[in-house]
Structure formats: structure tokens, C-alpha cells
Amino acid sequence: MRNPRSTSVTRRDGVLPVAVWSGRRCGLLCLWLLLGVPVAGFAESDGASTLPAEGAVQSSSESTTATQTPATAAPAPASGFGVAVLDTGVALVAPITSEVMLPGSASFVGGNPLVDYAKQGTHGTAVAQIIRTLSPGSRILSLQTSTGSRSVSASAAAKALRTAAANPSIRVINHSNAALAMVPGDAILAAALADQVIVMQSGNDRLSNPNGDARHAPGLGGKAIIVGALGPDGEMLGFSNRAGGYAQHYVVATGASAFADYWGTSFATPRVSALAAQLRQRWPALRAEEITDIIKRSATDMGAPGVDAKYGWGHINTARAFLPLGGLTTPTSGSTNASADEDAVSEEETGAEALSLRRLRVGTPLHAALVSQPALRQVLALDRYGRDFNLDLSKMVSAVDLKGRARKVVESWSGNTDRTLLEAGSGYQVSSFAGADSTGAPRLHLDASPDQILRYQMGYSVRPETGHPVLSWIPHLDDGAGVASVWRRTLAGGSHDEGFHSLTSYRLNQMAQLDVSLSDTHDSEGLDQGHQQWASVIHLQNDMFGASLEGGLLAEEGSLYGSAPGGALGVASAETRYFRISGFGRINDRLAVLAAFSGALTEVTEAKDKLLDEFSDLSAQSWMVGLGAKNIFSKKDGASLTVSQPLKVTDGSAGLDVPYGLGADGRILRYQQRIGLVPSGAETSLELTYRIKWSKSLELGAYGAMRYEAGHNVQLGLRSELATVVRGTF
Secondary structure: OOOOEEOOOOOOOOEEEOOOOOOOOOOOOOOOOOOOOOEOOOOOOOOOOOOOOHHHHOOHHHOOOOOOOOOOOOOOOOOOOEEEEEEOOOOOOOOOOOOOEOOOOEEOOOOOOOOOOOOOOOOHHHHHHHHHHHOOOOEEEEEEOOOOOOOOOHHHHHHHHHHHHOOOOEEEEEEOOHHHOOOOHHHHHHHHHOOOEEEEEOOOOOOOOOOHHHHHHHHOOOOEEEEEEEOOOOOEOOOOOOOHHHHHHEEEEEOOOOOOOOEOHHHHHHHHHHHHHHHHHHOOOOOHHHHHHHHHHOOEOOOOOOOEOOOEOOEOOHHHHOOOOOOOEEEOOOOOEOOOOOOOOOHHHHOHHHHOHHHHEEOHHHHHHHHOOHHHHOEEEEOOOOOEEEEOHHHHOEEOOOOOOHHHHHHHHHOOOOEEEEEEEOOEEEEEEEEEOOOOOEEEEEEEOOOOOEEEEEEEOOOOOOOOHHHHHOOOOOOOOOOOHHHHOOOOOOOOOOEEEEEEEEEOOOOEEEEEEEEEEEOOOOOOOEEEEEEEEEEEEOOOEEEEEEEEEEEEEOOOOOOOOOOOOOOOEEEEEEEEEEEEEEOOOOEEEEEEEEEEEEEEEOOOOOOEEOOOOEEEEEEEEEEEEEOOOOOOEEEEEEEEEEEEEEEOEEEEEEEEEEOOOOEEEEEEEEEEOOOOOOOEEEEEEEEEEOOOOEEEEEEEEEEEOHHHOOOOOEEEEEEEEEEEOO
16 A cells, blocks of 8 residues: 655646436336434513523534534644634633633723623623633633623724734634624724624614624625524524524524523624634634635524524524535645635536535446445545545445345336337337436337338337347346346446437348347436447347347446446546357246356546546456246246346456545645455346236236345345336226
């Protein structure tokens, strides 16, 4: 293993999207089984003064124990990190000690900034105690603006704001008496220009809008946030001023303190200040407007859906604030550090797909080899604000065919495949099938046979009927709507039905037929995944045996072995040349031996700025043996019992380039190594399929499977599944 190293680069030019399958309802009958309170701010209270303990009033959404993304460090204390408290003074009462206080505390009302003049006995001290309790890494600067009266001098508050703005240690300003003053705009603007987060109470006046300095918030470039108060019942305190026309700048928090026996917006405000301080300590490079945006967007919605005139953005949620927000990306090889900058790709450009698990779906032949890589267990990722998190991609990456197959078989069999003849003429017919594809386009099939030698078929989202003799012994939809599950997994392609299909069949003689096929298909999940496939097959068949020799070319756009495009482990394109030999040997009129073998060679074009690059050519193979039966209990039933190995990489490698952390200088650390793509395991699947056409309107089916080391993952033991289907029309 190569030692991790720090990468020196010039700028962050790109970001990498870190990258479920949805079924459709059918109109048929499907039965299936799968196993496997006085007021802070100097106003009098209308209610009771009973105050719950701090742990009781602090809701889970305000908990400071943030469950962060795995391997992300908790916020670390920052020596000298300051929160300015504009209030009645801060007394040295635990947890406030002389060491907690920053130098430079001052009084602007002729008092002592380390004496709390609140008439209730405590106000500024209780505010500081909340901040220090919830944000232990913060230090307090007491800027005394009041001696405890109901009004606050605008001049004193203005001087305090300018003093805080001039102090480089101050990163957050807690203005719990904001509703009691209206300072000149230039004073509070000075704090905003100093990139300080300004947290202001909404006020306790029962107003529909915030009062006092909070009204400056819209003009401060997003650096200010207004706080309303929730009561013991979790609802808005009756006297708390609402969001009103300032909803875009407004959140709510619990309006209580364990250090005082009354309630109000003054005690909700320091809870938001503490959260802002925690965020600034954990990610010092964040700008003030980003801090307020994180607090708002991570809040738990209350009241009317969305931002409303009562609760604004809702109840602050500390745990969610420390989780990624917006599109998540991994730094590319051209990234210098984890800080967001003006050239970073915006959320709109990366889209919500950036963290979608479906973008982290890789081809089954590759899955086991990739998830076993230790480097993928700690991958550095950035959210929309440039905040760094560590993700375990090995647990997020999924395989195209790793989950149970029974569900897919049920959906295939239970789908409405009613055929409607649209037009027929001499040697041709045009049909449509019930339902539409994911784009809303109709499913159509053209079958033209001008003579006994030639046959042309074209289908849109309908596969033509192939001449593979072995398929006649494996129960499947025989109307062009699908092929057998076990048959598909011996293919290098064939994972998509939607799109254009064509098949030309030429009868050479009574025993031989040549098929030439072309398909241009896409996925059904809106992933912009496209496949083009060309193949030619020679079929030989008589009464006792049948065989096919097939060769083809599969071109995948943004995909490898059916992987989802655009993910962190994605590729630009892949081109696979393959062959397949298949056939059957009849034992008697009802029973035949089945066999198939496939080999493939794939050339990969890596995508820019992905975690995988410099692919070698990949060799892969698959096989199947089994028994097929017909007319077991009636003339309209069939069954198969097969043992198979789905397509598996047998030779190949790629480069792995994974950012995993930040160095002391802020540069991104990267892990780089050449890895093999051959999985350590080898899946062996035993599958039993039975199907019977009971009547014209009723069909029964059963599917069972036992998979050992599913997806070629040696850590997966034996898995079993069973599905039964009853399909009918009424």
C-alpha cells in the first residue's frame, strides 16, 4: 500500500458528484411472496414560572451531540474564539470563569461589565452560560449595554457593536436585547462587514413582526439571523414576536435557561449563537452568511410548510446542521483545499443527484472488488458550503444485480403484456403492448416476413423474438416483452428494454438461421444511461439438439457493465466485444440439458475527475448449465433448473485516486494505488423456474433461487429467495 500523501495543486477547478430502482404498478392481479413562564428581556410573564431542567427544555433538535457523517471529527475547541454578549453584564458564575472571558470586556452604561445588573437577578450571565454550555470552545466578551431597565440606549448598543466589529477574535455577536433598541444602520453594518454572525432576539411584544435592531437583518447581506422563542410545549411563546415579513431571516429555539427561572426570546437567542459558534469553530473558513444559511436550511420546519410568517425557517436543529447540506461532492485531483470558492460548482449545477445512491450503483462484475478497498471507507466529501465530511463509500456503493432477483422476476411476469394488433397485411403486422415506457412512449412491435426465408422485426421498448434454441427450454415471456432472468446474466449487455430494437433473421436451410441485431436502448430511471449493441448469431437446430454461436459489440455511454453514469466511480464510456456459445441436447421429448458460456473483453475510457482512472482492458466470463423441461403436468407448462455464474471479471486493473482528509495546512490528502478488479469470490446461483398457462386469462408462475457469494463477494454466504405469481385478466 502506498503511503497517503498531500497533493499540491493550483485551484479547485472541478467537483465530483458522489454518487434505487422503482417499479411500476400493473393493472393485473399479482400475488407474490419474498423471503429472504416569566419573560426574558425585562417583560413580565403571563404564565407559570415553573422551569424544567435544562435537559428537559432542550429538545432533541437542539442537542449538541451531533451525529455527524462517519469519521467526521466533532467540533474542536478554539482557543480565543469569541462570542460578544451585548447585555446587562456577565458575572463570573460557573461555567463562566475568568479564563472563559476574553480580554476587552467593556461597559457603555457606566457600570462594570463583569457585574450583571439585571433586575431579575440574572440576564446577561444566563445568556453567557447558555452559550458556554452549548459551545464549550467559545470564550465570552461582555459588552454591557443595559443596567436592567426596560429600555436600552441606542447609543450604548451602537458603541458595543462597533467595539465587537473591531475585535478580530469576535466571530459571533449575541444581541439578546435587540428588540429594545434601534441603532444606526452603520453601527450594525460594521459588524456585518467584519464577517461576524449577528444573532438578534425578535422581541417579547406579541407583535406579528420582529422589533428593534432585528429589523436591520434584511440589509446585512445574510449575516444576521432573528430568533423567536418556543415555550415548554414546543409551540411559539404567546408573547414572542413572530417572523412576519422577516421570515427569510427568522428561526425559533427554546426560550429557556437552566440558569434563570423565566422564559423569553432573550434565552432562545444564545442557543442560536452557540450553534453559530460551533459551526464557525468546526469550519473556520465559512463566511457569516453561510453560517446563517446552514442554521436556517437545517432547521426543522414548523407551522405551514416551508418558510412561514410565524416560525420562519423553523426550529433550529443542531444535529442536522452538522450533516451535509445540498449536493455532496468529492474534491478532484485539481482541488487545493476544502473551502468553497466562487468557482465551485453550485448545487444547481451538481443537482440533488450528487449524493443520490443510484449514482453509486456499479456493475456487478466490479462491485465486490471495489467495496473491498480500504481506501473507500474514508473518502473526503464536501457539501454545498465546502464543509468537509468523511464518507464510507464501501457501504454506499450498490451493485446492479446484488439485491434479490425475485422482485424483478415478479415485476416482469406480472407486467401487463397484452398485445393489441394495430394493423396487419400481407406478410406483416404491427402490434402495441399495454402500457408505456418511462418516457411515456408507446411500446410497439413490427413483424414482417415477406417470404419463408427472411423475417424483419423492429420494436420500441419491446424485444424481438430471438431464435436462440436454448431459450425454448427456459420459461420466460414469449411475447417479446422479456427474456429469462438467468439468460440475461450470461450476457455482457441486455440490461435495458426501453429503446429501439431490430432483428433480421435469414433462414439458411432447415437447420440453420442467421440473426443480425441492433439495439439502441436507455435506462428507465432517468439516469441518461445509453447502450448501443450490435450482434450476429448463427443458430443450428434439429430434433435432438440446438446450438448458437454469437458475437457482438456493446457500447456503453457513461457506464461499465451497466453501472449508473455520473457517480464517483463512473466512467466516460466502455466498449465490450463478446462471444457466447449456447445450446441444448434433448434427453427425451420432455427433458433437455442446457448450457451456455460467454467471454468478453472491455476497453474503458475513464471519465475526468473520477476516483477510478487508467483502466487496463478487462476480461470477463460467465457460464450456465442446467435442465429444461416441457409438458410436465400439462401441454402448457415448462420448468428449468440451472446452475450459473453471472458475468465476472477475470483479469483487469485500474488506478484508484481517493481524497481522504485534510492536512495541517488545509491541503487535501490523497490515497493513490493501482488496484485489481478481479473479485475474490465467485457467485454460484441455483435457480428453479416454473410457469403454466392455466387458461386464456390465468397464468401461474414460481421462481426460487439460492445464491452463494452473491455478486462475487466472498463475504456473502448463502442467500435464498422465493416468489410466486398469479397473473390474470378479468
